[in-house]
Amino acid sequence: MEPFEEDRSQRKIAYFSMEVAIEESIPTYSGGLGVLAADMLRSAADLSVPVVGITLLQRKGYFRQRLSPEGVQSEEEEHWQPAALLYSIGRVGTIQMEGRTVALAAWRYLVQGVGGHIVPLYFVDADLPENDPRDRALTGRLYGGDERYRLAQEVLLGIGGLAALEGLGYTKLQTFHMNEGHSALLSLALLEEEMGATDHEIFTGAHLDAVRRKCVFTTHTPVPAGHDRFPKDMVSKMLGPQRARLLDVCGCYHDGGLNMTYLALRCSHYINGVAMQHGEVSRNMFPEYSIRAITNGVHAATWSAPALQDLYDRHVPEWRRDNIYLRYVVGVSLDEIGEAHRQAKQALIAAVKGGTGHRLDEHALTIGFGRRAATYKRLDLLFSDIERLRSIGRHAGPIQVIYGGKAHPQDGGGKDAIRHVFEAAGRLARDVSVVYLENYDVNWAKLITAGVDLWLNTPQRPFEASGTSGMKAAMNGVPSLSVLDGWWIEGCIEGVTGWAIGTREAPSDPAGEIASLYGKLEWVILPMYYGRPEAYLGVMRSVIALNGAFFNTQRMLSQYIKNAYDQEVASADVRDHPAAAVGVE
Numbered sequence: 118m119e120p121f122e123e124d125r126s127q128r129k130i131a132y133f134s135m136e137v138a139i140e141e142s143i144p145t146y147s148g149g150l151g152v153l154a155a156d157m158l159r160s161a162a163d164l165s166v167p168v169v170g171i172t173l174l175q176r177k178g179y180f181r182q183r184l185s186p187e188g189v190q191s192e193e194e195e196h197w198q199p200a201a202l203l204y205s206i207g208r209v210g211t212i213q214m215e216g217r218t219v220a221l222a223a224w225r226y227l228v229q230g231v232g233g234h235i236v237p238l239y240f241v242d243a244d245l246p247e248n249d250p251r252d253r254a255l256t257g258r259l260y261g262g263d264e265r266y267r268l269a270q271e272v273l274l275g276i277g278g279l280a281a282l283e284g285l286g287y288t289k290l291q292t293f294h295m296n297e298g299h300s301a302l303l304s305l306a307l308l309e310e311e312m313g314a315t316d317h318e319i320f321t322g323a324h325l326d327a328v329r330r331k332c333v334f335t336t337h338t339p340v341p342a343g344h345d346r347f348p349k350d351m352v353s354k355m356l357g358p359q360r361a362r363l364l365d366v367c368g369c370y371h372d373g374g375l376n377m378t379y380l381a382l383r384c385s386h387y388i389n390g391v392a393m394q395h396g397e398v399s400r401n402m403f404p405e406y407s408i409r410a411i412t413n414g415v416h417a418a419t420w421s422a423p424a425l426q427d428l429y430d431r432h433v434p435e436w437r438r439d440n441i442y443l444r445y446v447v448g449v450s451l452d453e454i455g456e457a458h459r460q461a462k463q464a465l466i467a468a469v470k471g472g473t474g475h476r477l478d479e480h481a482l483t484i485g486f487g488r489r490a491a492t493y494k495r496l497d498l499l500f501s502d503i504e505r506l507r508s509i510g511r512h513a514g515p516i517q518v519i520y521g522g523k524a525h526p527q528d529g530g531g532k533d534a535i536r537h538v539f540e541a542a543g544r545l546a547r548d549v550s551v552v553y554l555e556n557y558d559v560n561w562a563k564l565i566t567a568g569v570d571l572w573l574n575t576p577q578r579p580f581e582a583s584g585t586s587g588m589k590a591a592m593n594g595v596p597s598l599s600v601l602d603g604w605w606i607e608g609c610i611e612g613v614t615g616w617a618i619g620t621r622e623a624p625s626d627p628a629g630e631i632a633s634l635y636g637k638l639e640w641v642i643l644p645m646y647y648g649r650p651e652a653y654l655g656v657m658r659s660v661i662a663l664n665g666a667f668f669n670t671q672r673m674l675s676q677y678i679k680n681a682y683d684q685e686v687a688s689a690d691v692r693d694h695p696a697a698a699v700g701v702e
Contacts, residue, residue, distance in 0.1 A: 121204070121227055121237060126289040130168045130682060132157065133278055133293065133300035135270070136179075136259055137172045139226055139238060141559045143202055144178030144195045147259055147523070148489040149585050150337060152559070153391075153670075154296055156416035156585075158238060160670035162230030163438070166678065169287055170238035171278040171300075173270065174199060174224055177258040182523045182556040188539025190524055190532050194258065199224050203240060210284035212277045214269060215355055219252045220245045221273075223281050231418070231437045241281050243273060260525070268347045268355055271377065275302030292682045294333045295385070298345060298377035304328055304384035305356075305364060320366050325384065333681045334385035336378060336408075337582045339398045340493075344378040346371075382406045387681040391583035392604045398579050409680065412604055413583040414673040417443065417665065420589040422567035424460035428453060440669040447662035451654040458570075458594060458657065465568025468561075469519065475552045481515040482646045485569030485595070487554075487562055488586055490522040492530035498575040500541035501631045509635065510549040513643040517550035518573075519565055521557030562586075567593040570653075571642065574599035575618065575634070578625045581605075587615075591664035594657035598637060600630060608664045613656065616641060 136151030139158070146152065154172070161168040178195030185191070199205075203224035210221050221241055228236040244253045255266070255273050262270075278300060282290065293303055311324045338344055352375045353361035364370060364380075371379040382388055382403060389409040390396035396410025417440045421429065432449050433442040446454075459479075466477045477483065488494050499518065500506065510516045520538055524531030535553065542551035554561050566572070572590035574581075574597060581603035588604065590597060596615035599605040609617050616637045619630035646653050 121225065121235065123235075123237075125286040128167050128169045128287050129290060130161075130166065130292045130294060131278075131282055131287065131290045132161075132168050132170045132296065133274060133303060134170070134172050134296035135274055135299035137170065137238060138559055139228065140202065142197065143226075144197060144558070145172065145175040145240070145259060146559075147179045147525075149583075150297060152415075152562075153413055153585060156414070156419060156670045157296075157674060158228045158236050159230070159416040159419060160414075160674045162228045162234050162236040163232070164671060164674060165230065165232065165234040166236075166674065168236050169282065169290075170228075170236060171274075171282060172238065172240055173259075173274055174203075174240035174242040174244075174256045175259040176244060176256060177261075179259045180523070180526065184535070184539075184553065184555045186539075188536040188553065190535055192526050199240070199242075202226070206239070206285065208245070210277075210280040212272070212280050213357065214252065214272055216357065217249055217252065219243055219249075219273075219277070220247050221277050221281050221284070223285060239281060239285065241273060241277050243277070264347065265351060265355075267345065268351060271299050271345065272302055272355060275300040275304075276306045279303055279306045291331065292333060293331050294335070294677075294681075295381050296335050297337050298334075298381045301334075301377040301381040301384070302356075304332055304380060305360065305369075307331060308363065308367065308384070309360075320363065325367055328384050329386040332381075332385040333387045333389075333677070334381040335389055335391060335411075336381070336399055337391055337395075338378070339390075339395055339402070339580050339582050344376055346374050346376045348374050379403075389681065392607065394579065394603060394606050395582045398582075411673060411676045411680065412607060412668070413585050413588070414667075414669040414671070415585050415588045415592060417592055417669045417671070420563065420566065420592045422457075422461040422464070422563070422593050424457040424464075425567065425593050428457045440671045441666055443666040443669075444662050446658060446665070449658065451651055451658060454594060454658050454661075455650075455654050461567040461593060462570070463568075465519075465564045468564050469552055469554070473552060473554065475550070477517050477519075477550060477552070478515065481517045481550075482571065482643060483569045484516065484518045484571045484573050484598075485565045485590070486518065486573045486575075487521040487557055487565045488574070488584075490524035490531040490535050491528060492534065493577045493580040494522075495534070495575045495577055496520065496522060497534045497537040497541065498627075498631065499573065499634065500537065500545075502635065503541060503544055505635050507545060507548045509639045509643070510545075513639045514647040516638075516643070517552075519552050519554065519569060521554035521561050521565060523557060562589065566590045566595065569595055570646065571595065572597045572599070572615075574605065575630070576600055576602050577627075578602045578621075585668075588664065588668040591660045591668060594661045594665075596656050596660050598634070598642065604668060608668060610659075610663065612641075614660045614664050615656070 134154035138146035138151040180192040566589040584603040
């Protein structure tokens, strides 16, 4: 990769994320959080926003998933070669952890936008010969190890990330965006800089106010158990007693420990959830903080299949520069929509055959489900009543289902759900074809979200923060059948962009949702797909025009610029860009 020269004083925004799915062959991501981060940086490049990205280099990736014939998941390390894909910057600074000096190196990836603007993404690396073996291992495996390992990784991202940026020459940054709480210790490093020392006795509220003016925090987790929390004695040992006292003095501990979400909340001037509903859930969880909402999006060009890209290029050639133009796909003929989808579906079916040996039917209604196999996502809800599903497949029309998703190595419930899918697939083999893709990754995600006919999403309300998988499907005209949670509350127009499972009424009603899921399939979706194909194509066209045109990261980033970032950080080019005209709330 060629060296990159720039005036680093012009970079105004630093975007911190523990994981970034910037390329299929760089496996430093586990799911939607990393995909969102990558799409955010791609749109920053498209919109010429002066952003620099910071993440960790994980030499063993997340993990490679292996599935037995019974659906039992096992994990393998996923080794890759950074030197083949990233540009080595070398040593960029040091930090202190557990009383040791930890040297930091950096690797760079250049994200180029549609107009040629470049956003650099830096991967911080601690695997250096001079470091203690415990520290070298910190850039080994994403979300690996024990509690101490996780805390050390978050020190490396937050405090080490800032040290790396400053060592690289990014000294004029004005806004620091924390994508989830993993990087919250960045605020401690900024506080020390404001104070000019680490002596807690000189701390004043003005120092904290100065840090708040610089920090933006996006929270993604709608359940308390999902927020990282570390005991005070571990924090003191990791950071040293002086830094630990500073956290105490400025009120950054919560319930006797360091909760990374509360740290980020306390130290940020702008806090947002990732969908309107999630903003409401977050305000209920943290009522003492002002929490806004900016609904997530996806990068349109990345997630549109080649056949759909060709279609958009022909009819709305401005769409890459300005995603709002996808609105005008509403005027494209249904035949062209159908042909583009047919090509995407054929590509998926060919890939499934090559990767698994399964032969799928191009003409059968194909349902897709591709997400992390977390318990609350309920990937096995479709199989709640095997005999009912069997009857639907026999009498309403052929159904085939493609699954993909990894369970966290320590998530027994998620692993159980994968086994349930395999068990159901065996019982349904003669009536409903079910394929579970091993080691689901960005490559498979691109194929499945474009090539299926219907996107299924079944989270347990209200635990879906946003969910971007259905947005990726929408970029390809694939309608959703989804529980009304996260983004789908905003994106669902019944019978126009897809179909709702159940209602928004509280409390959650699993039995009602199961009945709704089967009822919509049997009486609405399958009759339309097989009996009124032009009507189904009309839904597909509406999905692109309504949801594709809105649920994208151009719109999302424009809202961050207007609402969260210092207006001075947005260049004149950005403020004049058509996509920046989209408002919020």
